[in-house]
Amino acid sequence: METSRVGNVPTAIRAPQPAAGSGNTVTCLIRFALANIRRRPERFVLAVLGIALAIACVTVVRTISASFAATGEESVADVLGSAALWVVPAAGVHYDAQAGALIADGDAPEISIPGGWTATRVLSGLVDIDGEGVSLRGSDEIASGTATVGHALAERLAVVDGGTVTVGGQRLQVSVEAAGQSLTVQTALARSLVGERGWWLVNAPPGGEHRRDLGAAFGAAVGLPFTPDPAVRPDGDGAGLIYDTVGGSGPLTFEQKYSALFSGKVTSSTLGLISTIGLGLGFVIAVSSFLAAVTERRREFGIMSSIGLADEVLYFFLVESAVIFVTAYLVGVTAAGIAVAVVIPGIASVASWLQGAALTAMFLPAMAIVGALVPVHRLLQQRPVSLLGDR
Structure with a gap:
């Protein structure tokens, strides 16, 4: 900072400040990520499509599962009424x-x-x-x-x-x-x-x-077994079974337990197995894609690390990965919604699709950590001079 005189009054001359927002860190990170994506559009498209396919598989199964759960709860509520x-x-x-x-x-x-x-x-x-x-x-x-x-x-x-x-x-x-x-x-x-x-x-x-032992009391009077668990099936050789819809323990109602049975049939079926395999493939695709990206740009990261920008390397790569994952998620859940609506319109509903999409979103942090953070973290453990050399 320099000083000058205006008349007899000294005046401070300050260095010009950058315009507000021009040096915003998040904006710079996003611009850097988009620039890298534009440099390698084919890699971005392939990574997005591969991860989106895995997300779509999981979302389809979760949507069907949510639809069956709602169907189970509605059907048993229709039967029971206030009984x-x-x-x-x-x-x-x-x-x-x-x-x-x-x-x-x-x-x-x-x-x-x-x-x-x-x-x-x-x-x-x-x-x-x-x-x-x-x-x-x-x-x-x-x-x-x-x-x-x-x-x-x-x-x-x-x-x-x-x-x-x-x-x-x-x-x-x-x-x-x-x-x-x-x-x-x-x-x-x-x-x-x-x-x-x-x-x-x-x-x-x-x-x-509101007694919790209604099933036991009525069962003893009529000579029938009772249970608060809808997963228990009647003995085919017996006279019948009493389902106690107000007894039992736990926070779930009888209707919610019944809906869980419907949902479990989907997740434990072949569809559930396919979604699990698809999710595993999504992890493999994510890790392979980001490992290739890290390897290709190791010299670039080495230069940045050598001038003290090691942390920025991590941030740049994570933001770029986040853009890929968010894009893949949006493409995947949209494709899943269209597929369910076209193939099984009788089951599909907007509410079940939203529930399936929300459940699928829970996997994204794990995919991002394994697919993006681990490869770049391993890269940054190396000395900058080794990154600058030819492999």
Whole structure:
């Protein structure tokens, strides 16, 4: 800093300051990364496509898994309503993909309801309506000549509230209510179509709705085993099984546990194995690409390290890697969303895709650390003079 006089008053003359933001570190790092990408566009494209393919594989499986989890939770909630106990037949129940609902595989257990408890026997089976597999349920609360249909099923059958549908040769007036994929008719009509197949929905005596031992108490009264775990299947040789939907331990509800079963079937299937292999290939592609980039630019890094810019080398490379990973992630999740929407539109939903994309994003930090940080860190452990020499 120099001084001069203006009249008799000394005045300080300061060196000119750089314009605000012109020396911004993040901006410089990004500009440097983009410049390197422009110098080697083919390497950037290949690295992005390879990593994006792995990300797409994982996202597709995670999206399908999230969709199945939502389907499982919705289907069991549609069955249970407000019931505390679900008594299923010895043959169990299964989820029918065409009908989009849970279907009983056997006759409802023959039980005597203890005093104070309330129970409803629900007939359940699969029928064909205009070429569509439909979940049919029977209820004593449905008037003769009428049927209630869930919104999702009404859309699939192209029927509206007040319209008609033909079931078992009878023309029924339709009432569209709530959600779900089931059609509920009078018990007598349901029995003529599906026989005695079904289950019981049981509610506790007044004042005992929140007891944690409802399954044990009801099971002891009717002589059936009970469990709060939906993963437990009924003994095919027994009389049935009681699912306690309010008992058990842990923070998850019965519906959430049931949805986890649906999700687990996807992640443990061949699709899950393919996604795991794809993720491994993504790691290999990332490491190979960045190792090649580091090797190619070792002299450049050696010059920067020799003038005291070793840390900047690490930052430059990490920002460039981040650009590649973010681009690959966006390409991968977009491709996965398009693939699921085109191939399995009945399962795909925006919510499940977003959930799958969020779960896939959890792998990015590990891929970045292994693929980018490790190669350049190993490079910087060498002396600058060795980097400047010919290999």
